[in-house]
Amino acid sequence: MNELSIPGPTHDAGEFTRPVVVKIGGTEGVDFASICKDVWRLSKQGMRLVLVHGGSAEANQLGGQLGYPPRFITSPSGFTSRYSDRRTLEIFTMAVNGKVNTSLVKQLQALGVNALGLSGLDGQLLKATRKTAIQSIEDGKRKIIRDDYSGKIEQVNASLLNILLDSGYVPLIAPLALGDDGEALNVDADRAAAMVAAALEAELLVLLTAVPGLMRSFPDESTLIPALKTSQLQQALAYAEGRMKKKVLCAGEALQGGVDRVIIADGRVENPISLALAGNGTLIHG
Amino acid sequence: MNELSIPGPTHDAGEFTRPVVVKIGGTEGVDFASICKDVWRLSKQGMRLVLVHGGSAEANQLGGQLGYPPRFITSPSGFTSRYSDRRTLEIFTMAVNGKVNTSLVKQLQALGVNALGLSGLDGQLLKATRKTAIQSIEDGKRKIIRDDYSGKIEQVNASLLNILLDSGYVPLIAPLALGDDGEALNVDADRAAAMVAAALEAELLVLLTAVPGLMRSFPDESTLIPALKTSQLQQALAYAEGRMKKKVLCAGEALQGGVDRVIIADGRVENPISLALAGNGTLIHG
Numbered sequence: 001m002n003e004l005s006i007p008g009p010t011h012d013a014g015e016f017t018r019p020v021v022v023k024i025g026g027t028e029g030v031d032f033a034s035i036c037k038d039v040w041r042l043s044k045q046g047m048r049l050v051l052v053h054g055g056s057a058e059a060n061q062l063g064g065q066l067g068y069p070p071r072f073i074t075s076p077s078g079f080t081s082r083y084s085d086r087r088t089l090e091i092f093t094m095a096v097n098g099k100v101n102t103s104l105v106k107q108l109q110a111l112g113v114n115a116l117g118l119s120g121l122d123g124q125l126l127k128a129t130r131k132t133a134i135q136s137i138e139d140g141k142r143k144i145i146r147d148d149y150s151g152k153i154e155q156v157n158a159s160l161l162n163i164l165l166d167s168g169y170v171p172l173i174a175p176l177a178l179g180d181d182g183e184a185l186n187v188d189a190d191r192a193a194a195m196v197a198a199a200l201e202a203e204l205l206v207l208l209t210a211v212p213g214l215m216r217s218f219p220d221e222s223t224l225i226p227a228l229k230t231s232q233l234q235q236a237l238a239y240a241e242g243r244m245k246k247k248v249l250c251a252g253e254a255l256q257g258g259v260d261r262v263i264i265a266d267g268r269v270e271n272p273i274s275l276a277l278a279g280n281g282t283l284i285h286g
Numbered sequence: 287m288n289e290l291s292i293p294g295p296t297h298d299a300g301e302f303t304r305p306v307v308v309k310i311g312g313t314e315g316v317d318f319a320s321i322c323k324d325v326w327r328l329s330k331q332g333m334r335l336v337l338v339h340g341g342s343a344e345a346n347q348l349g350g351q352l353g354y355p356p357r358f359i360t361s362p363s364g365f366t367s368r369y370s371d372r373r374t375l376e377i378f379t380m381a382v383n384g385k386v387n388t389s390l391v392k393q394l395q396a397l398g399v400n401a402l403g404l405s406g407l408d409g410q411l412l413k414a415t416r417k418t419a420i421q422s423i424e425d426g427k428r429k430i431i432r433d434d435y436s437g438k439i440e441q442v443n444a445s446l447l448n449i450l451l452d453s454g455y456v457p458l459i460a461p462l463a464l465g466d467d468g469e470a471l472n473v474d475a476d477r478a479a480a481m482v483a484a485a486l487e488a489e490l491l492v493l494l495t496a497v498p499g500l501m502r503s504f505p506d507e508s509t510l511i512p513a514l515k516t517s518q519l520q521q522a523l524a525y526a527e528g529r530m531k532k533k534v535l536c537a538g539e540a541l542q543g544g545v546d547r548v549i550i551a552d553g554r555v556e557n558p559i560s561l562a563l564a565g566n567g568t569l570i571h572g
Contacts (some may be wrong), residue, residue: 062380065352066351066352090385093384093385093388094348094380094381094384094385095380095384096384097383097384097387097388098379098380098381098382098383098384098385098388099376099379099380099384101383102379102383102384102405102407102462102470105405105407105408106407106464106468106469106470107468109407109410109464109468110467110468110469111468114409114410115408115409116404116408116409116446117404117405117407117408118402118403118408119388119391119403121388121391121392121395121403122391122401122402122403122404123400123401123402123450123455124395124400159453160402160453160455163449163453164409167445167446167449169409169446176388178392178395181396182392182393182395182396182397183392183396184388184392
């Protein structure tokens with residue numbers, strides 16, 4: 001699809017006076033090159049973009065290469081998250097901050113986007129509280145995990161992002177945060193994007209992923225829900241499976257934090273952000 | 287040594303109105319924890335610090351773990367540099383940007399220094415020209431290497447550093463640069479520090495390393511040269527061995543670029559920057 005064939009009604013990126021936050025999924029299938037090209041087009045039109053990325057696949061791969069494969073925790077309510085002991089966090093940092101973030105900055109810079117990569121540690125961009133006791137279900141039994149270095153974001157340094165946006169940079173954020181004791185913590189990238197969007201009072205949060213949006217009956221794409229109101233979110237949680245459940249919760253958090261609209265959309269296509277603006281995916285609004 | 291026992295004449299960090307650039311050596315023995323503590327003390331006193339680090343040891347270690355150990359190039363004039371093919375550069379990026387930079391930011395933040403890590407790719411901080419044909423001497427024979435991704439820094443985005451300094455952040459730079467074709471390039475960290483110091487019209491460049499300074503007869507520490515004038519630099523090159531030769535050249539570049547003073551000093555001691563200001567190491571000035 002070339003730039004001219006984006007289906008209408010397209011939005012003029014210049015219409016957005018407040019920032020737009022885009023979460024770039026770390027899932028396989030999400031097309032980084034297309035996203036970068038779309039970021040270039042939209043930022044050229046004056047859109048103030050802040051990007052947040054994941055990198056689970058790269059972290060898993062590096063862990064495997066280093067003989068330290070990933071382990072996962074399943075919470076009693078069914079959410080899955082990475083088990084981040086010290087060594088896992090070090091590997092995660094190298095993969096997500098050293099490889100994915102740098103590689104995206106490079107791709108964006110090669111296109112002419114003045115991207116600037118940060119992790120949540122930099123300039124106290126993301127401050128989090130460490131989860132010191134995590135409940136995990138293993139073989140049906142409840143277990144408490146205490147050596148996990150993941151956290152819940154409590155504070156976003158919006159001032160730093162605004163300084164960078166005002167100076168013409170496109171901030172690109174890796175999902176690490178600074179803990180209360182000055183330690184590095186792994187944080188959920190969807191949540192990070194939602195918190196950043198709320199702190200910036202973003203006009204829009206786009207969560208790009210490897211599915212077309214929220215489906216009433218996953219994986220039947222004909223059951224895609226095109227739009228939802230905040231009041232329907234609780235009900236929508238029932239349809240959401242796995243990672244999508246987290247995304248729906250994040251959408252709720254962002255909207256509650258003052259973001260106008262959230263779109264969960266397909267990140268595997270060309271011009272994924274523009275297409276989301278044009279009506280692709282699931283729109284969630286007030 | 288506690289904070290009160292630093293030998294005089296100490297400088298008041300507040301005397302420095304222009305930035306001070308400190309290169310933190312990647313060599314084993316350099317004491318990161320002491321450097322971070324000294325940075326905390328000096329920045330609290332109002333010194334505007336910019337830090338540049340290396341990370342060769344970490345890159346070599348990671349390369350070994352991943353079954354891709356480092357290789358080196360010896361130039362006809364005797365300089366040694368890392369042979370950076372694509373895979374080596376990727377490993378270098380993970381180690382230097384993902385591990386060393388993040389770890390230093392974390393250590394500084396834990397002390398209360400608002401450090402912000404960047405690589406030269408971020409916001410086009412360091413732009414470099416790729417060395418497309420490097421002469422190498424192997425077994426006494428001259429060879430041309432064309433698949434190397436290292437570069438010579440041509441431009442520093444001083445505006446970005448000034449914005450961050452004005453906003454109270456301490457920039458911490460990993461030695462990567464953006465090439466003409468938007469590729470990532472490995473750059474020499476001493477040279478990066480010298481170029482950054484010149485671009486900022488820094489008052490002082492401190493190159494911290496694992497020796498006490500420039501010695502007339504290495505490794506006899508009693509032959510340490512306490513001070514040199516720019517006019518004596520050419521002569522001093524004759525005493526310098528290995529990496530020290532590069533540091534002396536970098537000192538010359540920084541001074542020529544408008545930096546007032548360069549100090550090559552010991553990074554293995556407590557309060558290494560303060561001690562350099564108090565007369566430790568080799569001072570090179572106009």
